[in-house]
Amino acid sequence: MKYHMQTFGCQMNVSDSDWLDRSLNSLGFEKTFIEGEADFFIINTCSVREKPEQKVYSLLGRLNAFHEKKSSVFACVGGCVAQQVGKGFFERFPFVRLVFGPDGLAMVPRALQRLEHELRLKISLLDFEDYYPERGENWPDKMPPQAFVNIMQGCDNFCAYCVVPFTRGRQKSRPSEDVIKECRQLISLGVKEITLLGQNVNSYGLDKQGLEINFVRLLREINRLTGLKRLRFTTSHPKDMSPEAVKAFGELETLCPHLHLPLQSGSNKILMEMGRKYTRERYLELVTGLRDACSEITLTTDLIVGFPGETDTDFQETLDIMNMVGFDSSFSFKYSDRPGVRAELMAPKISEEIKSLRLDILQKLQEEWTLKKLSQRVGTTDQVLIEGPSKRQRPDVWSWKGRDSGGRIVNIEFKTREDFTGRIFKVIFTRSKKHSLEGKVVI
Numbered sequence: 001m002k003y004h005m006q007t008f009g010c011q012m013n014v015s016d017s018d019w020l021d022r023s024l025n026s027l028g029f030e031k032t033f034i035e036g037e038a039d040f041f042i043i044n045t046c047s048v049r050e051k052p053e054q055k056v057y058s059l060l061g062r063l064n065a066f067h068e069k070k071s072s073v074f075a076c077v078g079g080c081v082a083q084q085v086g087k088g089f090f091e092r093f094p095f096v097r098l099v100f101g102p103d104g105l106a107m108v109p110r111a112l113q114r115l116e117h118e119l120r121l122k123i124s125l126l127d128f129e130d131y132y133p134e135r136g137e138n139w140p141d142k143m144p145p146q147a148f149v150n151i152m153q154g155c156d157n158f159c160a161y162c163v164v165p166f167t168r169g170r171q172k173s174r175p176s177e178d179v180i181k182e183c184r185q186l187i188s189l190g191v192k193e194i195t196l197l198g199q200n201v202n203s204y205g206l207d208k209q210g211l212e213i214n215f216v217r218l219l220r221e222i223n224r225l226t227g228l229k230r231l232r233f234t235t236s237h238p239k240d241m242s243p244e245a246v247k248a249f250g251e252l253e254t255l256c257p258h259l260h261l262p263l264q265s266g267s268n269k270i271l272m273e274m275g276r277k278y279t280r281e282r283y284l285e286l287v288t289g290l291r292d293a294c295s296e297i298t299l300t301t302d303l304i305v306g307f308p309g310e311t312d313t314d315f316q317e318t319l320d321i322m323n324m325v326g327f328d329s330s331f332s333f334k335y336s337d338r339p340g341v342r343a344e345l346m347a348p349k350i351s352e353e354i355k356s357l358r359l360d361i362l363q364k365l366q367e368e369w370t371l372k373k374l375s376q377r378v379g380t381t382d383q384v385l386i387e388g389p390s391k392r393q394r395p396d397v398w399s400w401k402g403r404d405s406g407g408r409i410v411n412i413e414f415k416t417r418e419d420f421t422g423r424i425f426k427v428i429f430t431r432s433k434k435h436s437l438e439g440k441v442v443i
């Protein structure tokens with residue numbers, strides 16, 4: 001059978017979909033990028049962006065046309081929206097035959113084998129497990145140079161605006177033995193850079209009541225693996241960033257000088273309402289510590305504008321702290337209500353007009369900082385890991401896209417057709433653009 005998959009949302013969803021691809025391919029299912037060729041569709045959903053449910057409904061409405069043409073065509077809905085809406089999908093869209101939440105993912109390949117043969121069957125995999133649901137692996141002969149490795153699932157923090165603890169469940173750390181085994185396997189398949197993934201990686205192991213190593217120990221173990229060139233992790237919570245984790249940036253050879261540290265707001269009042277459990281002062285202290293440990297560290301963040309009760313003064317405090325830190329880049333969003341979270345009941349709500357205005361001001365300020373930070377790189381050198389060919393090519397030169405140690409996109413031109421994917425070069429940056437750098441290999 002052929003399947004077509006659409007993935008929305010964060011790196012964890014991308015990583016889940018990659019795993020599903022590998023697993024389905026090993027069972028003989030074939031991926032297609034053409035919707036009209038598919039025997040079934042998989043939609044891996046996310047509830048972070050605005051109106052996620054409506055978007056899934058409208059996508060399913062469109063895909064239903066393929067089912068109407070050929071009645072055996074069916075759809076599967078997974079991820080956070082599936083966890084929230086659950087079996088409601090079966091009622092609203094009879095051609096949906098499988099719904100699965102994040103903890104049900106491991107059982108999806110087996111479920112699809114049953115759906116292939118039992119044509120009237122519908123399956124829901126929505127239960128939360130109280131342990132990390134380990135997944136079998138079917139590795140291809142060679143992997144791309146970068147890979148994600150899950151180290152945990154879920155979150156215990158219940159920030160006032162966030163659905164994750166409801167859709168991905170409570171924090172469950174994956175056994176460190178399995179994490180390290182997977183890293184070793186990936187390195188043996190050609191992976192040079194590993195990104196450890198979790199909703200709140202700094203609290204790794206804390207749910208195991210002393211029976212598991214902590215996050216920094218895990219970093220140290222992975223750092224020691226022969227053949228690994230680069231190690232990254234995301235996402236971190238400022239309240240759980242320990243002094244040892246800060247110091248690790250100056251100590252571990254493979255740990256890249258880049259940290260994504262979500263700030264969300266620069267106002268202590270709003271941070272408290274959000275339930276973030278740190279202050280702007282604590283955040284700034286962390287930034288100082290990180291820069292002391294590793295002066296060239298790249299800092300990126302997440303910011304929310306228009307949280308209920310956010311005044312002009314609160315918003316100004318966010319702009320002020322952006323200027324104090326000088327983030328290399330940020331993801332910024334307008335607050336919007338999510339069903340069932342605490343902030344849904346908070347008042348006063350901020351009008352769409354003000355939220356849009358604030359987002360625009362904030363993003364313009366970020367663009368200035370991003371430009372400034374990128375231009376400061378011109379004339380300096382760094383190691384660049386090549387990911388693949390660049391989007392834009394010129395005649396007779398071959399341009400390759402890679403990332404520097406801080407995670408910035410770098411385009412490099414070569415005069416030969418050789419495949420440089422996975423190679424690491426020392427590069428001098430020659431030009432900065434809006435969101436990327438250009439560079440030349442230093443011989």
Ligand code: SF4
Nearest residue numbers: 155157158159162164
């Ligand atoms: S720490 Fe992150 S994932 Fe957990 S509740 Fe807060 S925002 Fe959501």
